[in-house]
Amino acid sequence: MPLPSLNIFEKMRGLYTPVTDIRRRVLSAVARMIVQDKLPSYIEHIPYKIINTDTPTYRESVFKERAIVRERVRLAFGMDLKEFGAHGPINDDDVINMITDRKVAKRPIVNVIKVGCERCPEHSYLVTDLCRGCIAHPCTTVCPKNCVSILPSGKSFIDQEKCIRCGKCAQVCPYNAIVYRERPCAAACGVNAIHSDDDGFAEIDSDQCVSCGMCIVSCPFGAIAEKSEIVQVLSALKGPNSVYAEIAPAFVSQFGPLVKPPMLIEALKTLGFKDVREVAYGADVVVVNEAEELIELIEKREKCIENSDEKDDCRSFVGTSCCTAWAMMAEKKFPSTFALNISESFAPMVEIAKQIKKEDPNGIVVFIGPCIAKKEECFIPKVAEFVDFVITFEELSALFQANNIDVTKMVGTEELHDASALGRGFPVAGGVANAVIEQTKAIIGQDHDIPLIAADTLKECVILLKKLEKGKLDPSPLLVEGMACPYGCVGGPGTLAPLKRAQREVKKYSSSADWKQPKDHL
Template sequence: MRGVPSLITDTRKKVFTEVARLAYEGEDYTRIGELPYKIVPGDQAVHRTSIFLERAIVGERIRLAMGLPLQPVHEHMLISDNVEDSAVAEKYYEPPLINIIPYACNACPTKQYKVTEHCQNCLAQSCKKVCPKNAISTINGRSYIDPQKCIRCGKCEAACPYNAIVFLERPCQKACGMDAIGMDEHGRAEIDYDKCVSCGMCLVECPFGAIVDKGQIFQVIQAIKNKGKVIAIVAPAFVGQFGPAATPEKLASAMEVLGFDRTVEVAIGADMCTIDEAEDFIRKVPAEQPFMATSCCPSWAVMVKKLFPEYAGCISMALTPMVYTARLMKKEYPDCKVVFIGPCAAKKLEASRRRIRSDVDFVLTFEELQGMFEAKDIRFSELPDGKPFSDATAGGRGFAVGGGVAEAVKDVIARMDPDREVKMVFADGLRECRKMMT
């Protein structure tokens, strides 16, 4: 699941569960207006200054989980406004995918050094001695850093013998490998969508749950209820996501209870991707290009094209495992709907591309799938074993590990062309990838 278990993940789980339950029950969807009161009961705020604020934030989370846009703060609108737009079996994401609920943002401090109460006002005054801008003085028996003079070099932090100086940085900004998060006029986080690649890391790291991605739970359930064939293709990372009782066989059974006609592991597509990339590498490197860059993460590919256009031609042109697997299913069942289920929001970006829309109809995260399980009151330990997933190689299942794609391709190249030397480097996360590409 995304992020460390917390009040934020609990809230997400409740939102996804109630949205899924509403979709399964059907009838009057304007009941969406009752959900914030169900998720945030009582008359006293628990986490924020006002229970009305808590409910307003949950209301926006519900709308986004249904694929609806944020509501403007300056206009009177009901949570249920335009809800009928989501009660359909087909709906593509409308940008932006990643959204900030303005009044949920805490306007956290951004990139500044602070002296904490651990300062001993020592005689050495090492922090003052090393500061190149004379930005540190003593006020009320404690060192003080003038933010107007500070150039954030970090020398004071390193010099303090008591570790009394800390560097404060907004978690969302720190997590963003594209430096796409700035501030609005109120100091609240704001996304520069020209830079954003929808990786979702800001969403995972925001301690106030102010950043939310749009969902398609509602549309998936509508497709299931329409009685058409709906096939789930699941990323190999599902192992361990739903507790120890959720074995592959139990998961297959649970997916049937949800209404899916078939569940397939995406590692099959990963194996196909590996073979294609190995063949491309043997044919093109170094004859046509100096190296081959590869990842099944769509955010990574967008990052390269945005920041390193000179290397765009070096990106592997092989389809991702998600698309390979989806096309296999569409070939076998031409009229089916394909739902990709994986760990992160970035695949939602990939599925929204025009050339992919006909292959992948919907994308859910594991968290959203968990909400569907909760809505159906599924207990894995009580389920019979379902049909096992299709076989796939360990290399295909290792795609999600840092360097896993390149390692799998390298192994196949070794079998195809044993005499060819392949040098491999990999990076974990967009920021590290940027360093590697520089």
């Protein structure tokens, strides 16, 4: 029996590839430079420590390998990339100004390292060596543009200039000799933000990009990367103000199946964080807020339908606000459908940060999670007021390595008791909608029928909203949940654990919460 095929989101996730190795080694080397108080000039040594051989390992030359690492170092400091063809010493930038406890990263967050891009072909059909040169040649028969011809060898050939990518030739080939190929980063982008520039290099349309980061983990050449704030976080940990870690509920199992929450808490405090808070508490606050909005919608919907004069001012559904990339996509691509309907609630990251800032106005709040889009969210003034920095689980791992902290050796006695089971279930696709429905029914009664719909990955979210916009969903949903990443937040680009294991462990951890629903403790 053949193995089931993997989709674009699963093919490399959970595998420790050379791309993963280089990415993490760069982050660790940069973090170590800050921890050890190296002089700014040391930054020029990092590419040579990462690529420390005289013969190429991954590319055609060690010079190109080091050039790519050099750009990754820039991003790890939060710097802008040098434009393609304008490479120079990293220390040309004011490195000293980057070693600070204030925010320095600017848009764009997600960047193409063009020197590392292999100019992958865009979508096309290609005849492979599996072609047997059969007599039937069904590929030539079905082609509507006569772009499939027969070579002297008897094998098929596709004229790419004439081909319209209909795929009919691939469908009828008895040997599966015709394959569809596309740029992996573009295939993973649910908002069609990636195209080729005039030279064939991948280019990101910043007006369309929502910083979901799926292109980063899908590029097999490691040519796309995001800006990091690890330098600024480490600087803050050395500074006079208290630094607080708010950790997303997707953290379970990210540092290995043996690492329990108390061990991770101890590791974070060893790193220098004053306290560790559970973002799932913020999720509980969001559940309460969105349930209130849903109840208000249910109460007013009938009135809106009856009064046509007010109908245009009435919401037709409540769209969850937790996933930044989903909300950005919906607002950009479906402004008329989404403008009135997105929840007014802050994301859980902000809700818990507000609590921390209330207790300690001078405290520095660091969100730690699976998400790159949260870095984009912090450019919003109302969010930046509460959340100072965002790092991923992968970046946190680099901080542990730089400080020689082995999480598996921690003992840990402190547990997290901040959130309900529903709040902890947010990272799994469908978890947000389920929590809001549960909270709503607990207030208005279990007999209410509340239609909902949910989608994960931006491509599926786009499909969902198109159907919603055209009125093709029956019954029309009152609650709409969108998640940009596969399986939900557990599939975020900054995660370390295999997706399905992370999904399973989050569900298990949720069941251990002190409360079932937010209403039980808020």
